[in-house]
Amino acid sequence: MKVDIQQYINSGALETYIIGAATPDEEQQVKYLQNQYPEVKYALQQLEDDFEDMARAMAVTPPPGAWNKIESELNNLITRQQTIPDVFNKHQQNNTRQNNGQQYIEVEAESSHMKVHKNWKWVFTAVFILSKVFLICAIYFYLENRQAQQQIQELKQELKVRDKG
Amino acid sequence: MIQQEVLTNTAVTRALYDEYAGLLLGYIYEVVKDKELAEQYLVSVFNELPRNLHQITRPGLNTYHQLQLLTRKMLADYFETIPVCKTTDPEKNYLPGTPNKFLSVMTKEQRLIFCSVHYHGKSIYVLAAEMNMPEEVIKKTLLQAFATIRRMA
Numbered sequence: 270m271k272v273d274i275q276q277y278i279n280s281g282a283l284e285t286y287i288i289g290a291a292t293p294d295e296e297q298q299v300k301y302l303q304n305q306y307p308e309v310k311y312a313l314q315q316l317e318d319d320f321e322d323m324a325r326a327m328a329v330t331p332p333p334g335a336w337n338k339i340e341s342e343l344n345n346l347i348t349r350q351q352t353i354p355d356v357f358n359k360h361q362q363n364n365t366r367q368n369n370g371q372q373y374i375e376v377e378a379e380s381s382h383m384k385v386h387k388n389w390k391w392v393f394t395a396v397f398i399l400s401k402v403f404l405i406c407a408i409y410f411y412l413e414n415r416q417a418q419q420q421i422q423e424l425k426q427e428l429k430v431r432d433k434g
Numbered sequence: 435m436i437q438q439e440v441l442t443n444t445a446v447t448r449a450l451y452d453e454y455a456g457l458l459l460g461y462i463y464e465v466v467k468d469k470e471l472a473e474q475y476l477v478s479v480f481n482e483l484p485r486n487l488h489q490i491t492r493p494g495l496n497t498y499h500q501l502q503l504l505t506r507k508m509l510a511d512y513f514e515t516i517p518v519c520k521t522t523d524p525e526k527n528y529l530p531g532t533p534n535k536f537l538s539v540m541t542k543e544q545r546l547i548f549c550s551v552h553y554h555g556k557s558i559y560v561l562a563a564e565m566n567m568p569e570e571v572i573k574k575t576l577l578q579a580f581a582t583i584r585r586m587a
Binding site for chain 2: 279280281282283284285287288289290291292314315316317319320321322323324325326327328329330331332335336338339340342343344346
């Protein structure tokens with residue numbers, strides 16, 4: 270990459286980078302050039318200092334409760350970390366592998382839940398209602414049958430008494 | 435081990451908060467112009483911080499610049515809701531909420547470009563299209579705006 274460094278510094282590319290409006294390609298170029306050319310690095314440091322000085326002049330003291338809110342969220346993070354079971358931690362460690370210095374975490378669906386189409390809701394409802402109807406019928410016929418059996422027994426006993434008489 | 439790391443992250447986050455929270459809140463307030471909302475965004479930025487600590491505290495990088503970029507990222511959705519950054523009427527509320535000595539000494543064009551990019555989160559490409567100007571000219575004007583900031587700082 271052959272670049273007229275002074276022209277590059279005077280192009281506004283560094284200011285665009287500092288303010289956060291550079292494209293990813295422009296960002297890469299700035300990072301590359303600051304490593305290659307001390308004058309770019311120096312100009313960038315100057316701009317960073319100017320940017321910070323401006324922010325310092327415009328600073329607003331945060332309200333007293335702001336840190337407590339942040340700390341509370343960070344503490345929640347610690348609690349969440351503590352409540353993760355060891356089994357999950359081991360599993361997570363097993364799923365973490367090294368590759369060219371970068372870490373990848375294998376994401377695997379392990380939910381025990383099953384997804385079904387909404388239409389099945391009506392089928393399940395119908396099955397539920399029918400099961401209740403059958404249950405009521407079964408109880409009714411059972412009681413009817415028991416009553417009939419009792420009547421038969423009573424009649425048999427009556428007949429026996431008559432025969433003896 | 436993990437708990438120790440989280441505790442360390444909390445300590446580092448606290449140190450960064452002590453040093454830079456005021457600077458970031460000043461910037462956020464200039465963008466949202468509402469103290470309560472600005473505080474909410476500040477809390478969001480510092481809640482997001484532990485996930486970005488490695489990048490932000492990397493040696494050789496300006497910490498404030500990295501925090502500012504993270505804040506800008508967090509404000510991305512809000513930027514979409516801000517109307518155009520006009521500079522013709524200084525009484526109106528579209529410019530930063532507090533008296534800004536840096537903007538006040540910029541030329542009208544520098545002010546418009548700096549305000550649009552810094553406080554309204556516009557990209558150079560979009561701004562160039564809106565102003566019907568080449569991107570190079572926008573960048574040059576931004577350079578001049580920074581030169582003005584340097585003179586004032």
